Amino acid sequence: MSTSDDFLANYSPPISKLEDAFIQLETLSKDEVSYITNLLNEQVVPHLVPDVSNYAPGRMRVWMPYEAPLDSPNSKSRPFTPGLLSHDIWQWIVNLCAKHQFQPDTCLISKNGSIKPHRDTTYASSWALGINLGQCNWNIATQRDLQVPDHTMHFTGGEVFNFDCKHVHSVTDVIPDRWSINVWSIADTNAARSNNIQGRLNDMLDANENVRIFIESYKIL
């Protein structure tokens, strides 16, 4: 037996743990769920647009306070664009994220529709924060290199959680009218730097002073 045979004979792969990919932070009270759902119905519904990505059929969505570029291997220069600027909703998100020591830079609010297995792209730091506001099955791969989720959770509404968005994840068995809010910190990884994520974000903020002012008004929190 060579040394490497010895090693392989004794090697057991690390057992993947759910906490490597997913950490539940809290469950919102019914009152909290009603508060934010009412706000979304009042202030977001008029701005919802169909999701253009091919992995979210039927989903309606809006970005706040700006839309991040969904880079692909063939397209790494798409711009950031201004999103919805709603103080009531952003304040609620900022407060919730502060409670869990999470930096909220951008978020996608979506309604209806399932989401096929995917990883989030270059703009996103690995750990994202999710807020689930309706029944669904929420699925994630416990290992980074798995191509399909191997862990499913049945959510009923109000779940707030961190998840590693570079692990393949999906949402299935969604009830009609389910809202979801996913919040990201903008990545500062080698990939983000080589794709000029920060430069593209600054270009958008330079061209849209109202978005910059909106964001800056929350830095004191």
Ligand SMILES: [Fe+2]
């Ligand atoms: Fe995602």
